[in-house]
Amino acid sequence: MMFSKDIGIDLGTANVLIHVKGRGVVLNEPSVVAIESENRRVLAVGEAARRMVGRTPGNITAIRPLRDGVIADFDITESMLRYFIDRVGARSWHSRPRILICAPTNITSVEQKSIREAAERSGAKDVFLEEEPKAAAIGAGMDIFQPSGNMVVDIGGGTTDVAVLSMGDIVTSSSLKMAGDKFDEAIIKYIKHKYKLLIGERTSEELKMSIGTVRPGGRIEEMDIRGRDMVSGLPLTITVTSAEIQEALLDPMSAIVTAAKQVLERTPPELSADIIDRGVILTGGGALLHGVDELLMEELRVPVLVAEDPMHCVVKGTGMMLDHLDKVVKKKF
């Protein structure tokens, strides 16, 4: 029998997730590729490559090809995408899948075209590209096809997308390059400034997740971290508190609050009324940052809820859209 296993892909700046029709989410890997510096030969992809970040010898580089919500390195993005599509085994001699991809919102039309080509070269029969906030909202369980307002704030690695949706489309939205990566950078900067200590990205991400908060006094914890003392050049251990991480995250978090406020201000009043009733839904890994929901609730004065399984919303949404491709996806590039 001829049948094709359609697949949905969340091509995120931090993580790639793949949903195969009938099988659910079958792949969840960091968007990292390790290459040999001289000839750009791919050595490892995904988790294996992530373990190398900050620990590679000079001739090997661990690259995040989709940094900051844009495609920083196209060839590597393409290799990574093909590797992951091949790995889920959705393609066989008798079936070619349809692929629905959610890519970062800020990519150019040239980049969109290239992503489509990469997916086609990986064996897709048809390739559809969809907007991330739409998939996030659907995956979070919102019924965006009714004539009522739904607001979603998706805080990923490279971008935060804020959108109000109604009748299956985005009504007002904003996309800013301020998300998880920038939180990590802010922590690195803070520690460098306050303690003259250099720490790596993985340490700062760990601080953010394990003891971080964006609410003053919201969390009282501490963690020992190691880095390189800028004065002596030697390794040094210090203890960092939740309050310090909250201080470090003040600026990046206030940029997100401002963007959400601006979207609400531009939203037609009838839809705003719906949002007051239903609340704002948070998706993406940033939704897991301690206190984000409470802070947004105070600032926006509307209920704010973290979606179930926030890091899976976009990929789940692509899976659900695959079931209704003809109805929900208008754009076929």
Ligand SMILES: Nc1ncnc2c1ncn2[C@@H]1O[C@H](COP(=O)(O)OP(=O)(O)OP(=O)(O)O)[C@@H](O)[C@H]1O
């Ligand atoms: N428990 C947590 N607390 C705080 N941040 C977290 C937590 N878990 C994950 N994150 C952050 O979430 C981010 C990744 O989220 P996600 O996988 O949704 O991004 P993405 O979809 O790849 O990115 P984008 O939407 O920008 O393309 C990372 O910055 C990670 O540090």
